[in-house]
Amino acid sequence: MSKKILVTGGLGYIGSHTVVALQEKGFEVVIIDNLSNSSLDVLGGITRITKVSPEFEKLDLRDKNSVKAFFERYSKIDGVIHFAASKAVGESVQNPLLYYENNINTLIYILQELKEREDSRFIFSSSCTVYGQADELPITENAPVKKAESPYGNTKQIGEEIIADTCKVVPRLKAISLRYFNPIGAHPSANIGELPIGTPQNLVPFITQTAAGKREKLSVFGNDYPTPDGTCIRDYIHVMDLARAHVVALERLLEGEQEENYEVFNLGTGKGNSVLEAIKAFEKVSGQKLPYAFADRREGDVISAYADTTKANEVLKWKAEYDIEDAMESAWKWQQKLEVKED
Numbered sequence: 077m078s079k080k081i082l083v084t085g086g087l088g089y090i091g092s093h094t095v096v097a098l099q100e101k102g103f104e105v106v107i108i109d110n111l112s113n114s115s116l117d118v119l120g121g122i123t124r125i126t127k128v129s130p131e132f133e134k135l136d137l138r139d140k141n142s143v144k145a146f147f148e149r150y151s152k153i154d155g156v157i158h159f160a161a162s163k164a165v166g167e168s169v170q171n172p173l174l175y176y177e178n179n180i181n182t183l184i185y186i187l188q189e190l191k192e193r194e195d196s197r198f199i200f201s202s203s204c205t206v207y208g209q210a211d212e213l214p215i216t217e218n219a220p221v222k223k224a225e226s227p228y229g230n231t232k233q234i235g236e237e238i239i240a241d242t243c244k245v246v247p248r249l250k251a252i253s254l255r256y257f258n259p260i261g262a263h264p265s266a267n268i269g270e271l272p273i274g275t276p277q278n279l280v281p282f283i284t285q286t287a288a289g290k291r292e293k294l295s296v297f298g299n300d301y302p303t304p305d306g307t308c309i310r311d312y313i314h315v316m317d318l319a320r321a322h323v324v325a326l327e328r329l330l331e332g333e334q335e336e337n338y339e340v341f342n343l344g345t346g347k348g349n350s351v352l353e354a355i356k357a358f359e360k361v362s363g364q365k366l367p368y369a370f371a372d373r374r375e376g377d378v379i380s381a382y383a384d385t386t387k388a389n390e391v392l393k394w395k396a397e398y399d400i401e402d403a404m405e406s407a408w409k410w411q412q413k414l415e416v417k418e419d
């Protein structure tokens with residue numbers, strides 16, 4: 077019998093791609109989303125790709141009673157992948173309580189329900205932001221967690237601690253935190269992708285919107301960093317690779333293969349690219365010249381961050397298959413599809 081997986085935030089960017097990957101592997105999916113940063117159209121996109129419409133419950137996970145009632149209604153949930161959260165770093169500085177409520181309370185309410193269940197398997201969306209500027213590159217999972225630069229980053233650190241502490245006293249709770257580096261790109265079919273609301277804060281949606289003529293030019297934040305070309309270095313990972321990693325991690329939990337009941341993995345490509353290299357990759361695959369200008373450094377940016385992926389490669393037997401050009405190509409295709417929709 078196929079396994080039933082709850083995907084919170086399943087209509088969001090990474091969640092929707094993971095729902096596709098799960099359905100393609102034969103999992104049954106139920107999505108919870110409050111549509112605070114997504115749209116019901118995403119359900120159609122998922123269905124067009126997989127020919128299967130996932131179950132969907134519009135529910136705000138900040139409402140503890142609704143979370144409880146959901147788990148009463150769904151007595152058979154084999155695993156939970158928890159994407160739902162607020163993710164804008166700048167907004168978290170302006171409105172920390174929104175971030176602590178949405179990213180911490182929701183996590184606690186779900187764990188409180190899972191703790192009561194026989195077999196609970198849980199995957200948490202964490203972030204490379206927990207490392208801050210690491211002292212050694214590439215970054216392994218053993219690198220120290222640095223004091224968070226933002227309330228958003230802090231919610232990921234606290235979230236991981238909450239899960240680790242809970243797993244210590246609830247041995248039947250099996251959990252994995254996945255620390256994503258910089259997710260980019262879209263499904264190659266362009267049926268789903270990233271939907272940034274307002275002015276994008278992240279590099280790739282800003283690049284594609286600029287190329288589409290919606291923004292005048294890209295500001296490259298800083299060209300005097302101690303890197304080969306002076307711009308910051310990141311590990312850009314295709315969202316398709318990321319989605320597949322969730323399925324692999326889930327299978328590890330379902331098959332009881334984990335060595336400890338709480339584990340942490342980096343998810344990146346292992347390769348760092350500078351902002352200028354990212355622009356070049358975009359220009360190559362799109363055939364477009366991207367207007368950009370150097371600007372001041374952005375507060376809070378680390379100089380360089382890329383993953384040591386040995387643990388994910390060896391333990392999860394997962395490895396990123398796409399490169400930055402593949403990711404840029406799919407992001408550009410998705411942007412062009414959005415433009416057609418808006419016309």
Ligand code: NAD
Pocket residue numbers: 084085086087088089090091108109110111112113114135136137138158159160161162163178182201202203204256257258259
């Ligand atoms: P997203 O905003 O596209 O998806 C999150 C989804 O959760 C949205 O559909 C939103 O409507 C929903 N949601 C938010 N609060 C909710 C609530 N209270 N109840 C129900 N639904 C709620 O974000 P994403 O980029 O897909 O990120 C998914 C997860 O990965 C987040 O936890 C994020 O912090 C983490 N993460 C993202 C990145 C990134 O760069 N995108 C990097 C590292 C970690």
Ligand code: WQD
Pocket residue numbers: 163165202203204205257258259277278279280282294295296297298308309310351374377
């Ligand atoms: C990438 C590079 C910018 C925009 C953020 C969060 C992190 C994680 C991933 C969730 C940097 C430069 C960007 C622009 C630019 N999210 N840039 N001009 O900051 O590495 O990580 O998303 O957990 O927590 O902080 O990603 O895409 O914003 O920036 O020059 O207009 O592009 O300075 O070097 P970042 P990003």
